[in-house]
Amino acid sequence: MDRAWWAKVLMIVGIAALAIWYLIPTYFYFKLPPDVRNDPEVLQKALPSWAPSAKHKLNLGLDLQGGIHLVMRVDVDKALRTKTETRTEQIKSTLKEKNIAGAEAKALPDDLRVQLTFANADSAKQAEKILSDYYQDMHVASGSDTSVLMAFNDQDIKRAKTDAVDQAVKTIRNRVDQFGVAEPEIAKRGADSISIELPGLKDPERVKDLIGTTAQLQFKIVDDDNAGAANLFSDVQLPPGTTLCARSNHCANAENVPYLQGPDRKALEQLTQGKAPEGDEIALEKDESPGQAPTYRTYLLKSKTEATGENLIDAHAALDQTGGGRPYVSFEWNPVGAQDFERLTENNIRHRMAIILDNAVMSAPVIQSKISAHGQITLGANKDYNTLLTEAQDLSLVLKSGALPAPVTIGEERTVGASLGEELISRGWKSCALGILLVVIFMALYYKMTGVIADLALVLNALLVLAVMALFNSTLSLPGIAGFVLTLGIAVDANVLINERIREETRAGRTPRGAVEQGYGRAFWTIFDAHVTSLIAGFVLRQYGTGPVRGFATTLIIGILASLFTSIVVTRVCVDYLLKNVFAKKISV
Amino acid sequence: MELIKHNPNIDFIKYRKVAVFGSLAVNLFVLILLVVRGLNMGVDFAGGSELEAHFTKSVTATDVRKAVESAGFKEPQVQEYGSPEEHAFLIRIGKLSIVTPEQATQVESAVKSALGADLADYRFDPDQGDKFEVKTKGGADGKSAPDDKALRAAIEGHGVGVMGVNVTREPNGQGFDVEISTSGVATKLEAAFQKLNGTDGASANPANEVIRRIDYVGPQVGKELRNRGIMAVIYAMVSILLYVFFRFDFRFAPGGVVALVHDVIVVLGYYVISHREFNLIAVSVLLTIVGYSINDTIVVYDRIRENMAKLRGKDFPTIINVSINETLSRTILTSGATALSLIGLLFFSVGSIWDFAMAMMVGIITGTYSSIYIASPVTIWLEEQFGRHSHLTGSSGNQKTAAA
Numbered sequence: 001m002d003r004a005w006w007a008k009v010l011m012i013v014g015i016a017a018l019a020i021w022y023l024i025p026t027y028f029y030f031k032l033p034p035d036v037r038n039d040p041e042v043l044q045k046a047l048p049s050w051a052p053s054a055k056h057k058l059n060l061g062l063d064l065q066g067g068i069h070l071v072m073r074v075d076v077d078k079a080l081r082t083k084t085e086t087r088t089e090q091i092k093s094t095l096k097e098k099n100i101a102g103a104e105a106k107a108l109p110d111d112l113r114v115q116l117t118f119a120n121a122d123s124a125k126q127a128e129k130i131l132s133d134y135y136q137d138m139h140v141a142s143g144s145d146t147s148v149l150m151a152f153n154d155q156d157i158k159r160a161k162t163d164a165v166d167q168a169v170k171t172i173r174n175r176v177d178q179f180g181v182a183e184p185e186i187a188k189r190g191a192d193s194i195s196i197e198l199p200g201l202k203d204p205e206r207v208k209d210l211i212g213t214t215a216q217l218q219f220k221i222v223d224d225d226n227a228g229a230a231n232l233f234s235d236v237q238l239p240p241g242t243t244l245c246a247r248s249n250h251c252a253n254a255e256n257v258p259y260l261q262g263p264d265r266k267a268l269e270q271l272t273q274g275k276a277p278e279g280d281e282i283a284l285e286k287d288e289s290p291g292q293a294p295t296y297r298t299y300l301l302k303s304k305t306e307a308t309g310e311n312l313i314d315a316h317a318a319l320d321q322t323g324g325g326r327p328y329v330s331f332e333w334n335p336v337g338a339q340d341f342e343r344l345t346e347n348n349i350r351h352r353m354a355i356i357l358d359n360a361v362m363s364a365p366v367i368q369s370k371i372s373a374h375g376q377i378t379l380g381a382n383k384d385y386n387t388l389l390t391e392a393q394d395l396s397l398v399l400k401s402g403a404l405p406a407p408v409t410i411g412e413e414r415t416v417g418a419s420l421g422e423e424l425i426s427r428g429w430k431s432c433a434l435g436i437l438l439v440v441i442f443m444a445l446y447y448k449m450t451g452v453i454a455d456l457a458l459v460l461n462a463l464l465v466l467a468v469m470a471l472f473n474s475t476l477s478l479p480g481i482a483g484f485v486l487t488l489g490i491a492v493d494a495n496v497l498i499n500e501r502i503r504e505e506t507r508a509g510r511t512p513r514g515a516v517e518q519g520y521g522r523a524f525w526t527i528f529d530a531h532v533t534s535l536i537a538g539f540v541l542r543q544y545g546t547g548p549v550r551g552f553a554t555t556l557i558i559g560i561l562a563s564l565f566t567s568i569v570v571t572r573v574c575v576d577y578l579l580k581n582v583f584a585k586k587i588s589v
Numbered sequence: 590m591e592l593i594k595h596n597p598n599i600d601f602i603k604y605r606k607v608a609v610f611g612s613l614a615v616n617l618f619v620l621i622l623l624v625v626r627g628l629n630m631g632v633d634f635a636g637g638s639e640l641e642a643h644f645t646k647s648v649t650a651t652d653v654r655k656a657v658e659s660a661g662f663k664e665p666q667v668q669e670y671g672s673p674e675e676h677a678f679l680i681r682i683g684k685l686s687i688v689t690p691e692q693a694t695q696v697e698s699a700v701k702s703a704l705g706a707d708l709a710d711y712r713f714d715p716d717q718g719d720k721f722e723v724k725t726k727g728g729a730d731g732k733s734a735p736d737d738k739a740l741r742a743a744i745e746g747h748g749v750g751v752m753g754v755n756v757t758r759e760p761n762g763q764g765f766d767v768e769i770s771t772s773g774v775a776t777k778l779e780a781a782f783q784k785l786n787g788t789d790g791a792s793a794n795p796a797n798e799v800i801r802r803i804d805y806v807g808p809q810v811g812k813e814l815r816n817r818g819i820m821a822v823i824y825a826m827v828s829i830l831l832y833v834f835f836r837f838d839f840r841f842a843p844g845g846v847v848a849l850v851h852d853v854i855v856v857l858g859y860y861v862i863s864h865r866e867f868n869l870i871a872v873s874v875l876l877t878i879v880g881y882s883i884n885d886t887i888v889v890y891d892r893i894r895e896n897m898a899k900l901r902g903k904d905f906p907t908i909i910n911v912s913i914n915e916t917l918s919r920t921i922l923t924s925g926a927t928a929l930s931l932i933g934l935l936f937f938s939v940g941s942i943w944d945f946a947m948a949m950m951v952g953i954i955t956g957t958y959s960s961i962y963i964a965s966p967v968t969i970w971l972e973e974q975f976g977r978h979s980h981l982t983g984s985s986g987n988q989k990t991a992a993a
Contacts, residue, residue, distance in 0.1 A: 417669030
């Protein structure tokens with residue numbers, strides 16, 4: 001056999017060996033008992049040292065194995081209260097635009113109403129009319145000469161509740177998708193809960209954190225100039241461990257405004273209740289040093305939210321080039337957000353800007369200059385690189401998928417069995433094996449020697465598909481199996497095409513070698529066209545489909561590419577060998 | 590071994606007009622049925638009810654499934670829930686309004702008589718299962734809760750079993766929300782479960798109830814995802830059209846796509862006529878058939894293209910006939926091989942996997958058929974109307990192009 005042939009054989013054997021090597025973790029995974037095998041550490045330990053890492057394994061979808069079942073309750077009441085507060089701000093700006101003088105608006109979140117007081121009866125009347133027009137989901141609950149009470153319509157309250165849950169479902173789905181847990185099942189349950197099923201997860205802590213974070217990002221200005229705040233906490237009873245740092249008591253790190261520091265978050269929250277001056281609020285920042293318990297400190301912030309995370313276009317973890325490669329979160333604004341941010345930074349140079357996530361201050365850097373499109377969030381200063389990196393990645397993910405409209409709490413958490421049913425699955429595997437066996441036998445009977453070669457190619461094809469899926473840690477579910485069946489059908493088809501051609505050519509009187517040449521040559525373009533068309537369909541489906549459709553498309557794409565290799569190259573190599581030795585006079589097809 | 594004699598000369602094209610009209614009729618029939626009868630949308634698309642059942646002895650998921658089916662609910666999804674010692678299961682069934690119209694009226698009058706002037710709003714949506722939503726004014730000050738026990742008694746007095754009465758304060762502080770779930774679904778299933786548990790006949794003690802909770806569960810694939818899925822399939826078809834146009838000729842492309850659409854409709858027809866559950870697995874079947882059909886069609890097209898060059902002078906329909914005959918053995922073999930792989934599933938599986946295999950079989954048969962009797966006739970027709978080779982079609986054709 002010539003050198004080209006040996007080169008091809010070497011390549012094929014190499015690829016086959018690589019495929020088998022990458023399937024080793026999957027093999028061990030299935031050997032482990034079901035209740036421990038999803039723990040990545042357990043799997044890693046079970047692997048021999050020369051095997052690839054445990055993360056390269058084939059996952060089973062929810063329908064084929066069990067997983068975790070979480071139920072989350074959406075705090076719709078809070079969502080409505082927040083809506084009332086936002087609406088109050090909107091009403092304020094609308095009235096300002098319409099030049100209604102002397103209007104004062106106050107949010108009454110507990111009753112879902114907005115109280116408006118005006119300078120005179122005329123303004124009140126005008127305002128009533130304008131607001132009724134503008135805000136169709138509200139009505140005037142009551143009013144006197146100079147005051148108006150606006151309330152939300154019952155219908156719209158109900159709708160807002162449903163919308164909040166729907167929005168939460170969407171956001172959670174986004175986050176889980178991005179996190180890469182393939183093919184979760186997320187659905188609304190009852191009036192205000194969401195049921196989430198994730199296949200295979202052994203330790204859902206990280207996913208729970210991801211799902212449960214409200215991820216409300218706000219930007220406020222730190223009120224460093226408040227002259228009246230010099231006595232902010234002077235009359236406060238300090239519990240043990242909590243200190244007050246102010247210029248008045250000659251604290252080393254004193255700032256213009258006094259602040260409290262201590263290890264007890266709840267205590268600080270209680271102490272600072274109601275202490276903020278008009279137009280300001282107090283928030284806490286967490287400080288963690290390695291090996292020590294976290295401490296918290298207070299910040300006096302201006303209440304007004306200057307910018308929110310709604311307008312974020314992108315967020316990703318990045319490494320701080322100047323600060324020794326520390327991970328942080330880099331984010332980017334859309335044009336509206338960029339404008340807001342520009343205005344904010346331009347008007348507040350040399351002030352501190354507090355970046356607040358879920359009502360906790362993440363950091364409060366000094367604004368050095370006007371910034372528009374990009375920004376960054378530095379995480380806790382003193383953690384190790386890996387923790388910081390994971391934190392940065394998780395935070396970016398959560399910011400990118402959008403904030404939850406309301407806080408969610410985890411109600412239930414249980415393990416669930418496979419949705420397809422254990423019995424069905426074992427039957428399914430058996431019948432699948434039977435089906436493939438039938439095809440293999442048929443090919444061997446019908447095409448004899450070349451049929452056997454085609455069978456070999458088929459086996460290699462299946463191996464390659466599984467290995468690539470294991471390499472990319474993909475998930476196999478019933479739709480994926482459907483894609484797999486289609487791939488095998490197409491692969492068989494390719495070989496049938498080739499063999500039929502060879503038969504034709506032999507009948508036409510060609511020598512075995514000639515028949516093979518013509519067979520492969522002519523069939524190639526047919527196979528190519530057919531495969532590429534299916535491939536295109538696969539790519540489009542993968543791009544625009546979600547969940548199971550995606551799983552199907554992925555298996556299809558991998559399978560077709562593998563088939564182009566196995567059906568043509570691999571079989572040709574075998575046939576060439578046999579041509580020299582066995583088929584010299586007559587080809588067995 | 591040879592199954593098909595190696596030089597068949599069956600005249601397929603002769604019957605093409607009959608075949609096309611026949612297929613058109615079938616497609617129309619399916620589409621009408623789709624509108625009139627509709628698909629049996631599974632829980633994935635339409636949502637349904639979710640129950641949590643706790644047994645006191647060890648039962649298998651299969652037993653539970655059989656029990657649910659015996660109570661009249663088809664094709665439930667049964668999952669083990671929690672650790673094995675809990676003997677608990679999570680069960681999902683399709684959307685069913687268990688409350689009959691008579692029962693609904695009974696509940697309405699019971700609620701109205703029990704609450705009287707305190708009733709602010711009453712709502713019942715049959716699509717949401719068997720939950721009634723009632724709003725009360727909350728008495729004079731808006732803060733007195735309605736008596737849930739009295740409400741329950743009133744409704745049961747009107748002959749409708751009550752699963753639960755849930756009272757919550759309105760978020761704006763004025764009045765209360767009362768959610769009443771009746772026990773239509775629950776009673777039937779509870780009886781079946783008690784039998785399975787071996788506790789039927791024991792006193793009706795609420796503590797021994799197997800069913801702990803019933804909730805309405807929303808669809809997996811909401812409207813948005815469904816629309817995205819449909820767009821994905823349409824984009825895929827357009828891309829295929831473009832590729833075929835580029836590689837073959839513009840007259841070939843429409844035929845392939847029409848064949849594809851035909852196949853999708855026929856498989857949908859299978860689901861409409863058999864009324865088997867249409868869920869995400871069904872969608873995978875449809876996608877598989879799309880891939881299979883186009884693969885088949887391209888193989889035939891390729892042969893046609895080859896013969897167009899080889900058999901100059903012959904008219905177009907003859908070329909196509911020859912091509913189809915030449916690829917016949919390959920076509921039957923591939924369909925046969927794929928069908929073989931599904932036979933195992935058909936004979937030894939049940940439930941969703943059986944549906945999957947059956948629908949695929951239908952799809953493979955129609956995929957093969959469409960390449961011969963849909964794609965080719967359409968191509969011939971386009972050739973007659975617009976083609977360069979219209980002088981080959983033997984029909985009157987277009988005088989302008991004949992001269993060109």
